[in-house]
Amino acid sequence: xxxxxxxxxxxxxxxxxxxxxxxxxxxxxxxxxxxxxxxxxxxxxxxxxxxxxxxxxxxxxxxxxxxxxxxxxxxxxxxxxxxxxxxxxxxxxxxxxxxxxxxxxxxxxxxxxxxxxxxxxxxxxxxxxxxxxxxxxxxxxxxxxxxxxxx
Numbered sequence: 101x102x103x104x105x106x107x108x109x110x111x112x113x114x115x116x117x118x119x120x121x122x123x124x125x126x127x128x129x130x131x132x133x134x135x136x137x138x139x140x141x142x143x144x145x146x147x148x149x150x151x152x153x154x155x156x157x158x159x160x161x162x163x164x165x166x167x168x169x170x171x172x173x174x175x176x177x178x179x180x181x182x183x184x185x186x187x188x189x190x191x192x193x194x195x196x197x198x199x200x201x202x203x204x205x206x207x208x209x210x211x212x213x214x215x216x217x218x219x220x221x222x223x224x225x226x227x228x229x230x231x232x233x234x235x236x237x238x239x240x241x242x243x244x245x246x247x248x249x250x251x
Contacts, residue, residue, distance in 0.1 A: 116207065117240045121233060127207040130241045139201045148186075148193035155185050155192075202234040205241065 115130040131139065156178050159166060163173060172179040177186040196218040203221055204213045221230055 119236050119240050121236060126233075126236075128205050128237050128240050129207055131205060143194050143197045143201060146190070146193040146197040148190040151193045151196075152186055152189035155189055159185075199230050199234050202237045205237055 112129070117128050117130055118125050119128065120126075159171065159178055159180075170181045177184050179185070199221060200216060200218050204216055206213060225233070
């Protein structure tokens, strides 16, 4: 704050970057290190149980038919061909949370994105577009070494 005051600049405005997606110009606010740390904490603390339940429900419904079919039911997980459904659910939930966190960095024309949920995003964008937008946001807020060298 002291630096901004002394230089008579609005640091919030300096932190705004833009990028093109299709024919749309989107604006992003580059987060402070502390904001990125909070985002990372929220991603790491993602509630994965709903994804686990979603992934395991069809398997549990046919458990008797699936025993011995490269599917192992343990006390707290299901392994399919040796791969943990719990680990898959954690990764999926963290991916969804990461997408929400990235989208929240977008600067809306009206209103705010404070209450944005993954379901909101999923209802408007296919998963491939979600990933592409999140990737573009990531590139804008944290340019690669090659991008910095170009400038």
